[in-house]
Amino acid sequence: MPPNTSSPPTRRFRLKIAYDGTAYAGWQVQPDHLTIQEMLESRMEAVVGHPCKVHGSGRTDQGVHAMGQVAHVDIGTRITPRSLRLALNARLPGDIRIVGARVVNAQFHARRSAVAKEYRYFVWNDDLMPPHKRLYALHVRRPLDMDALQEAAAHFVGEHDFVAFMANPQRAVESTVRTIMECEFRRHGKRVEFRVKGSGFLYRQVRSMVGLLMRIGQGAEPPGAVAQLLAEKAPRTARVPTAPPQGLFLWQVWY
Amino acid sequence: MPPNTSSPPTRRFRLKIAYDGTAYAGWQVQPDHLTIQEMLESRMEAVVGHPCKVHGSGRTDQGVHAMGQVAHVDIGTRITPRSLRLALNARLPGDIRIVGARVVNAQFHARRSAVAKEYRYFVWNDDLMPPHKRLYALHVRRPLDMDALQEAAAHFVGEHDFVAFMANPQRAVESTVRTIMECEFRRHGKRVEFRVKGSGFLYRQVRSMVGLLMRIGQGAEPPGAVAQLLAEKAPRTARVPTAPPQGLFLWQVWY
Secondary structure, three states, X not given: OOOOOOOOOOEEXXXXXXXXXXXXXXXOOEOOEOOHHHHHHHHHHHHHOOOOOOEEOOOOOOOOEEEEEEEEEEEOOOOOHHHHHHHHHHHOOOOEEEEEEEEEOOOOXXXXXXXXXXXXXXXXXXXXXXXXXXXXXXXXXOOOOHHHHHHHHHHHOEEXXXXXXXXXXXXXXXXXXXXXXXXXXXXXXXXXXXXXXEOOOOOOHHHHHHHHHHHHXXXXXXXXXXXXXXXXXXXXXXXXXXXXHHHEEEEEEEO | OOOOOOOOOOEEXXXXXXXXXXXXXXXXXXXXXXXXXXXXXXXXXXXXXXXXXXXXXXXXXXXXXXXXXXXXXXXXXXXXXXXXXXXXHHHOOOXXXXXXXXXXXXXXXXXXXXXXXXXXXXXXXXXXXXXXXXXXOEEEOOOOXXXXXXXXXXXXXXXXXXXXXXXXXXXXXXXXXXXXXXXXXXXEOOEEEEEEEEOOOOOOHHHHHHHHHHHHHOOOOOOOHHHHHHHHOOOOOOOOOOOOHHHEEEEEEEO
């Protein structure tokens, strides 16, 4: 019998990835800027021995973090999911971690197979921002009205046209209608946490939602402004600022 | 009556300072390295209009953080404590914050008047270190034995010769005897917190205590090793490694 010199079949791996976005120009590969996708692809190539394209569930902007980004990658060499995870974590810097890896079937697609995504946005609501929180939360000094925030957040739940909550789109979108399944605030002392789960999100939609919500929480707009803007379906105005990136975490992707 | 051209009297201010030590070569001014003391002195001079010497309660090493460092500074211009705090925070980077400021009498000395200090050391005890915790905790994978840690920590309480827990001293010390008032562990899920309050601490004493304790928590030494090393009063050996700086916070100084 001749020795087995054939290449192993290509298998698709699903990765769960956590990262601190502070040092990166976002997820997506771009010239002259260090990105998370680029870091993953270069370390992946070093581990498996061939070039790899890492497909994420979606982009995250510069300074945005992730606890549960999901990506898929096709690998043509023999390696177990556990070895892949350990080898990647040994080579990646501490601000990018592979949380999990497993083999999936070839139909799985990190972006197209996703049925829902959850983001969380953290706010530190106090006169002083502790130094070690500054890269992971928005600082809001004025006490936030939690009742107004909860009432406003509830207006987002359901299927709506989110055109008023989309920033300068980088590409044309077929539809600006999206479905929000969960949208709520929680307070733990000075830490205010916004959770939103939806079928999908437009460009900078979560940061736009938080931008308006922070104005509502500080009394600059009534909670009903959310329902009004969703009903008007007019392009975004100065009433809806983009909240800064450092408070935002891509928390989980559902398939 | 001639206009009042005399200088206002010099007043001593006490400052409470929080910082993220990641970007600094520790507290103390040194050539060719950016330090926290130097940042404070340069911003202070810009605010009050004359050179200022900022006296801290003690040094912290490179990468060590503070929630409640205390310093005193003599100021010869008219400024309220609140204005000083706000003006400094407006000029300082976000990784150094003035938490409080007040006028104290001229006998107050941030180092010599201190009667006790509390440090806390944070450990993330899990297989995976979340990226956004990595600069503020030590990563220990093996499950820590909390009973062994509590038993070991209790041996530190009281007056002891800590020569076995002092790293290469940079200056001669009169005595290596120190008193520990409180020493305990708390666990909140994967986060393990070490708290120690003492009359004073030798060079790298807390990190040396944590270094041994982490070996005890992982079964490399019995809890009784603490009492044995304190009783032997012999210089530090490899049994007592220095825990890395990023888990350590100078938490509070008592006067």
